[in-house]
Amino acid sequence: MDDVELPLVYTWREARAAGARRRQITADGRRVSTGLYLSSAADDDVAVRCRAWTRLLPPDAAFGLGTAAVLLGVRSDPPAEVEVVLRPRPVLPQRRGLAVHVRDLRGDDVVDVRGLRVTSGAQTFLDLATRLTPAELVATGDALLRAGHLDAASLERRLARADRVRGVVRARECAPLLSARAMSRPESLLRYWLVTSDLPDPEVQVPVLDRRGRVVAHGDLGYAQYRVAVEYEGRQHAEPEQFGRDVDRYSLMAADGWLVLRFAGRHLAGPAVVVERTRRALLSRGWRPGS
Template sequence: MLPQRRGLAVHVRDLRAEDVVEAGGLRVTSGAQTFLDLAARLPPAELVATGDALLRAGALDAASLQRRLARAGRVRGVVSARTCAALLSPDAMSRPESLLRYWLTTSDLPAPEVQVPIVDPRGRVVAHADLGYARFRVAVEYEGRHHADVLQFGRDVDRYSLMAADGWLVLRFAGRHLTGPAAVVGRTRRALLSRGWRPGSRSS
């Protein structure tokens, strides 16, 4: 019998053995099942961020997600889950980076690369950009609170100086820019245009 308690919402799922895993002694839904369940409740950008986090934590992999979505039928949220599954990346290091990547990828701009290596004239990797367009030397960086740390700030100065010295244009975004895609997409578009990209070309 299902529990009946005020304020408690009960959700019923027909689960297979592979849809349940054990974590810390508790039986919980697998990463793939969790992603599918959340697809009915989260907006696409947040679903991509959640999927990225599951991949990053090792709780989800592309094969298991593909298997779960293949037998999902017409479950609520499955269309969003299938669309967003194609956009996931384990290389996104945080929710803000995932949001920026989602907004850029679903805009009319080229899809950004993730963790782009910055190479000096000797061929050495001297830094990595959160997101970027190697062809146009445009980097997109998210500045979280940890960047205010004195040591991290010093490392950032070195990194941005190295990137600029090698001809990279660096766009920096912060928490205030996570309310919507307008500023991120608009500024990235202007940067790409300044580097030779033209609308209608999706190539990076």
């Protein structure tokens, strides 16, 4: 008997009903959970696995928390289990590989992402406030804003009705610190550390002007009054073309009197080095505490 053609996602029952033998299912399928399979021909990523789970979940289920952050494109570290959010009900799904969270979701707390029900940017931000540090929560919020999944008004509305919800205190503290202009997670972390220190708040994407008032460069973060810029150097800055552009940019900034502080991945473990070096730079340019 020849093997039958199986879809990319199927259940054991569906495959057997279509005439597939046990041997074929065992050889072809990658088990997602008991009775649920992905074909070996399917990409094994978060979105594909979520589509598989929709075969077994209630229609009102929405993918949330860490899984939502990956589907929304704002984090790249998927949780070990697919995370699902459901409204309260007498019996919740219990399956290996699935983490179920109960939330009182409303219509605008769920959005469609490539055919999948996913918690909105505001709901995801609130949910992640229970597990992320304030700095990482701000970085995630910045990414949600940058990707168009969040805006100040929708976040304000969601947090306004979140009294006594776990994480709401942290979410409300971090919400005013968000900025869509931060271009990456490292930049967001640097900005959070500076904003929550006793230093002045830095500008985001601060313009650098030449003597004629023309914009010749932008700093990731900076203090135009003191001509101090704070830059994060990711791996992409090592590419020859980008390196050349950086040389031009830093030369132009230096020529017009800017002091540029450059930080890298080794400095993301904590705020001490970033804050202290920025403090020294500002002091050298005339800033004084309390000014």
